[in-house]
Amino acid sequence: MISEQLEQMNADTFATQLKHEPITILLLSVTRTETTDQSRRLRDTRHQLLDLWDQIHLTDPTPAVICVDALLGCIKVNDDRVMVRPGSERVAGAASVCLLRILSGVGPGSGVVGGTRRRYTGVIPCRVDFEGPFRYSMIAFHALLIDSRERWPFEWMDYEPCAQEYASFANTLVQVAYNRRRYGKVPRWVLRFSLHSLSQDPPPPDSVVADCLSIIAIDLGCDVSSVKSVALDERCVDT
Amino acid sequence: MALTLISRELKTMVEADEDSIHQKRKAITAFFPYAFWRKRDGQHELLDTIFHLFGAMVIQMRHETLGLPLSDGRMFMWRRIGPLVATLLNEESPIPLKQAIILASPYLPWKNFTNNKNLIRLWGAAASTVPYTNDIGRSVVDALLQIADDPSLQPHIPAGTWSWLTKQPSLPPICLGRFRGSTESIVRAVRALGDIEILKSYLLLIWSEWDEPRWIGLYEMDALLREEFGGTGMGYHRQDLLRRLDYVLGRLDLGPEHLHPGPDTRAVWRMKEEYGKLREVLLDVDGEVTI
Numbered sequence: 001m002i003s004e005q006l007e008q009m010n011a012d013t014f015a016t017q018l019k020h021e022p023i024t025i026l027l028l029s030v031t032r033t034e035t036t037d038q039s040r041r042l043r044d045t046r047h048q049l050l051d052l053w054d055q056i057h058l059t060d061p062t063p064a065v066i067c068v069d070a071l072l073g074c075i076k077v078n079d080d081r082v083m084v085r086p087g088s089e090r091v092a093g094a095a096s097v098c099l100l101r102i103l104s105g106v107g108p109g110s111g112v113v114g115g116t117r118r119r120y121t122g123v124i125p126c127r128v129d130f131e132g133p134f135r136y137s138m139i140a141f142h143a144l145l146i147d148s149r150e151r152w153p154f155e156w157m158d159y160e161p162c163a164q165e166y167a168s169f170a171n172t173l174v175q176v177a178y179n180r181r182r183y184g185k186v187p188r189w190v191l192r193f194s195l196h197s198l199s200q201d202p203p204p205p206d207s208v209v210a211d212c213l214s215i216i217a218i219d220l221g222c223d224v225s226s227v228k229s230v231a232l233d234e235r236c237v238d239t
Numbered sequence: 240m241a242l243t244l245i246s247r248e249l250k251t252m253v254e255a256d257e258d259s260i261h262q263k264r265k266a267i268t269a270f271f272p273y274a275f276w277r278k279r280d281g282q283h284e285l286l287d288t289i290f291h292l293f294g295a296m297v298i299q300m301r302h303e304t305l306g307l308p309l310s311d312g313r314m315f316m317w318r319r320i321g322p323l324v325a326t327l328l329n330e331e332s333p334i335p336l337k338q339a340i341i342l343a344s345p346y347l348p349w350k351n352f353t354n355n356k357n358l359i360r361l362w363g364a365a366a367s368t369v370p371y372t373n374d375i376g377r378s379v380v381d382a383l384l385q386i387a388d389d390p391s392l393q394p395h396i397p398a399g400t401w402s403w404l405t406k407q408p409s410l411p412p413i414c415l416g417r418f419r420g421s422t423e424s425i426v427r428a429v430r431a432l433g434d435i436e437i438l439k440s441y442l443l444l445i446w447s448e449w450d451e452p453r454w455i456g457l458y459e460m461d462a463l464l465r466e467e468f469g470g471t472g473m474g475y476h477r478q479d480l481l482r483r484l485d486y487v488l489g490r491l492d493l494g495p496e497h498l499h500p501g502p503d504t505r506a507v508w509r510m511k512e513e514y515g516k517l518r519e520v521l522l523d524v525d526g527e528v529t530i
Contacts, residue, residue, distance in 0.1 A: 157322070188265060192319055195269040199323040203276065213241040213273065219266040220252075222244035 376408030
């Protein structure tokens with residue numbers, strides 16, 4: 001399993017082999033960091049991910065495959081519930097967040113999605129629920145990988161992340177919206193995210209509100225090139 | 240910037256065809272809460288634009304489905320809006336927000352809220368707390384009749400909410416509540432309230448040159464007129480009803496070209512016949528009383 005390999009491999013060797021340093025180092029770092037407190041480790045993982053989040057720009061399918069293999073190696077499916085194996089939380093979290101980042105940057109017909117989907121859907125059924133601290137990242141990439149004709153309902157009702165995570169997640173969904181809109185429609189679960197977020201009282205951070213409005217603008221067919229230059233972070237709308 | 244783009248896009252959509260608007264209903268619904276919060280901050284423009292869009296959508300839907308019941312899929316707002324609506328109608332919610340949701344209530348997909356009966360109670364309670372205007376009255380009556388059209392929702396309408404009918408707000412030519420509001424089930428429900436003022440107001444509201452009454456409701460109305468509006472004490476109620484029927488028949492006599500957007504030639508012909516029958520029933524009852 002990749003997660004075991006990650007534990008055993010030398011970081012430099014692994015990075016060279018995969019020809020992609022940020023994601024490899026990320027995965028390695030989260031598996032090798034030793035702290036005694038589980039919740040603190042998870043928090044550290046989140047911060048590491050968020051720091052690296054902006055550095056990850058991937059179109060090469062290899063990192064996506066690494067992530068999905070890493071993820072599949074540390075989860076189990078039981079009664080349509082996907083659970084992370086004890087002790088593998090950080091790898092699962094890192095892999096799922098990175099996978100979402102990668103998938104958000106490509107269109108639905110790309111080789112990255114195709115290759116990842118084949119691996120993923122061979123193990124994970126369409127209608128599942130996820131547990132754990134990275135649940136919503138998992139939900140998001142799951143929605144990107146399953147057959148779009150399958151309606152897979154889930155609710156954002158319990159989604160209450162910290163401000164930093166919220167901002168990053170919303171930012172990624174703008175990218176999802178943009179890339180999916182180019183090839184058809186903005187996924188309804190992304191619009192549901194906007195509806196949920198904009199319904200909050202008090203409202204979420206300004207950047208999240210801006211990203212939710214951008215998602216709506218994209219779905220309405222507005223000229224997103226002008227959105228890109230002002231309201232959105234440029235990295236989100238990669239024209 | 241995104242906000243400016245959305246605002247501009249929504250304004251141009253008012254003129255768009257039904258399919259174009261319908262395809263974007265999820266995005267428009269997702270934008271809805273933002274427009275609400277802006278209204279709370281004193282900015283009405285966004286919400287007004289959305290209401291214009293709703294109005295345009297309803298008019299176009301009505302054109303397409305004239306004489307046919309609207310399917311749930313053609314309802315405008317996305318059913319996902321339910322939790323927000325419940326939040327806005329909460330007792331602690333400020334009046335301007337309640338006001339806004341009451342104004343939006345005719346466009347909500349009530350049939351999709353069958354699992355949230357409490358929403359109807361909240362809606363009824365909220366309506367009673369906002370200051371009355373004709374727009375508010377119109378929205379409450381429109382939504383009330385839509386809710387009443389669903390057998391699983393109708394029993395959950397708070398009894399006091401029916402009294403909104405007595406305010407007799409002027410309903411617009413295109414009104415889904417009135418369009419759906421003449422079924423046998425609703426006629427029976429209103430009658431069961433045992434309040435002659437509510438019953439008369441209901442009839443005055445749903446008898447209209449803009450909508451063809453449901454056939455099944457007409458049979459019920461025939462019996463209703465004879466049983467409820469007979470007797471000497473009912474004379475002025477019968478006169479009110481006759482005046483309304485005369486007005487509606489007079490408008491129908493002008494022909495469909497004067498009823499735009501409204502019923503087509505065949506529907507006008509049927510409506511004249513049906514309203515004419517109701518008028519005969521009333522005159523018949525009136526004559527029996529006089530004799």
